[in-house]
Amino acid sequence: MENRVILDIDDVCIRYGEDLAVRNVTLPIYENQITAIIGPSGCGKSTLLRSLNRMNDFIHGCSHTGGIALGDMDIYDPATDPVEIRLRIGMVFQRPNPFPKSIYRNIAWGPTINELKGDMDARVENALRRAALWDEVKDRLSDSALNLSGGQQQRLCIARALAMEPEVILMDEPCSALDPVSTARIEDLLFELKENFTIVIVTHNMQQAARVSQYTAFLETGKLIEFGETEDVFTNPKNERTEEYVTGRFG
Amino acid sequence: MSKPRNLVWRHRKAKAFEYFCIAVTALAVVLLAILVYQASVLGIPWLDMQFIDSFPSRFPEKAGIKSALAGTLWLISLTAMFAIPVGVLAAVYLEEYAPPGRLTQTININIANLAGIPSIVYGILGLAIFVRFFALERSVLAGALTMSLLILPVIIIASKEALRAVPSSLRQAAFAVGATRWQVVRAHVLPAALPGILTGVILAMSRAIGETAPLIMIGALTYVAFVPEGPMDEFTALPIQIFNWTSRPQEEFHELASAGIIVLLGVLLMLNAVAVFIRNRGTR
Structure with a gap:
């Protein structure tokens, strides 16, 4: 069965001032699949990820060409409201960054300011359950989120993104600051989330990409070297550089 | 090994x-x-009620600081009303909204320079603008506006530092759940920066409460036998009264000056206590 393309990245270039960080990348993101973006440090994978929900807008001197479409929404159109984009494309960052507020408020703030309808308690519980955090925190929802462990904080950040019920969730090396046990929990979580969400994950960790993703994109110095089903990319890469990278010969 | x-x-x-x-x-x-x-x-x-509740007099045993204390309270309240909102909001603009570039940089450097200008210069400025041009005369309003100019750079610089210390990951987290710039600033950045901002405000207000030169420049009176009843009334302030007493030959007036200093320190302490109280409530 052919998967539906939900995010269409078409010939995208991203510059920081004069530096070309992403070069002519064309890439489909398939609905309800996990797409991993891998590549050596500085290859532009985080830059590409942040451009998908216009988080690069906050970086002074960052500019782009090309097009990204989410369904019928043109993400790069200056008339498109970035707030609207971020309601449909959520994000989880490299380091857990909960708000210095209660666990409950962390989840509820986004839906509150965007005036999402429905019972807030149910929304918070649902998000925490989906992020596999509910049982650990259900008795202390009013405690500060900063008292949670690093792994719990990152699952809280995932729950915070889930509570917005986005179509796509971007994850920028979500496990790089976590221990192996927390990492394993989040990887398990990704499998369940893909039933309802589309996930794009940037990772340094090739085993992680191989374990969790259905599609893999390999970037080097801003260029898309190879894109395909994860199994093919890892076991039968078409490009020599990809093979060298996935077998650990450089990077 | x-x-x-x-x-x-x-x-x-x-x-x-x-x-x-x-x-x-x-x-x-x-x-x-x-x-x-x-x-x-x-x-x-x-230091007794008679001292607190009497107007200045040429007889030391009858002299008090009622008018100076009232003048300082008026001056400080009005100054806080003008300087804190303007200073904090200017800092929010410069840190959160202004695009980085030559203009913003120039403004920042100039604000830093303004903080180092002698207070007497602000007095001259206040005299020209508020007292003469806006014809506010020697009112407590003219004094408060002059004081506000004087302490604005301090408030702006301290608030900017406090805002800059808020980690950008917090802003990104808020933007990522679909917040507007204002919602991010209002709900996350300002609360996180509040302790630092209040520290700057305390420093600035402490400076304003002790300043004498600009007030003398704009014509605050030294002998005032009434309490200002509105922002347009003439006034005197604690440091002016203290300065006046120390410059008299009689020993008793020097002792009165000491009593005045204690009152000034008391007002300062109360002001700081309020700020610390707000800060602790905010960070809890």
Whole structure:
């Protein structure tokens, strides 16, 4: 069965001032699949990820060409409201960054300011359950989120993104600051989330990409070297550089 | 494993630095203690309700600081009303909204320069703009506006530093759940920066409460036998009254000045207590 393309990245270039960080990348993101973006440090994978929900807008001197479409929404159109984009494309960052507020408020703030309808308690519980955090925190929802462990904080950040019920969730090396046990929990979580969400994950960790993703994109110095089903990319890469990278010969 | 080199000597140096820091701290504390002690010894005998509740007089036993205390409270309240909102919002603009570039940089440098300008210059500016041009005369309003100009750079610089110390990951987290710039600033950045902003506000208000030169420049009176009843009334302030008493030949007036200093310190302490109270509530 052919998967539906939900995010269409078409010939995208991203510059920081004069530096070309992403070069002519064309890439489909398939609905309800996990797409991993891998590549050596500085290859532009985080830059590409942040451009998908216009988080690069906050970086002074960052500019782009090309097009990204989410369904019928043109993400790069200056008339498109970035707030609207971020309601449909959520994000989880490299380091857990909960708000210095209660666990409950962390989840509820986004839906509150965007005036999402429905019972807030149910929304918070649902998000925490989906992020596999509910049982650990259900008795202390009013405690500060900063008292949670690093792994719990990152699952809280995932729950915070889930509570917005986005179509796509971007994850920028979500496990790089976590221990192996927390990492394993989040990887398990990704499998369940893909039933309802589309996930794009940037990772340094090739085993992680191989374990969790259905599609893999390999970037080097801003260029898309190879894109395909994860199994093919890892076991039968078409490009020599990809093979060298996935077998650990450089990077 | 080889033996660490010079370990005894290194520890000795570490200890020496620690003692040096203690000595320097002690110096500051001792100097403050001497100041407070001297003022107390001379001033406390004069400190009673009669002193608080009387107007200045040429008889020391009848003289009081009622008008100066009222003038300072008026001045400080009005100054806080003008300077805090303007200063904090200017800092929010410069840190959160202004695009980085030459213009923003120029503005920032100039604000830093303004903080170093002698207060008498602000007095001249206040005299020209508020007293003459806007014809506010020698009113407490003209004084408060002049004071506001004087302390604005301090508030802006401290608030900017406090805003800059808020980690950008917090802003990104808020933007990522679909917040507008205002919602991010209002709900996350300002609360996180509040303790630092309040520290700056305390410093600025402490400076305003002790300033004398610009007030003399704009024509605040030294002998005032009434309490200002509105922002357009003439006024005097504690430091002016203290300065006036110290410049008299009679010994009794010098003691009255000490009593005035104690009152000034009391007002300052109360002001700081309020700020600390707000800060603790905000960070809890």
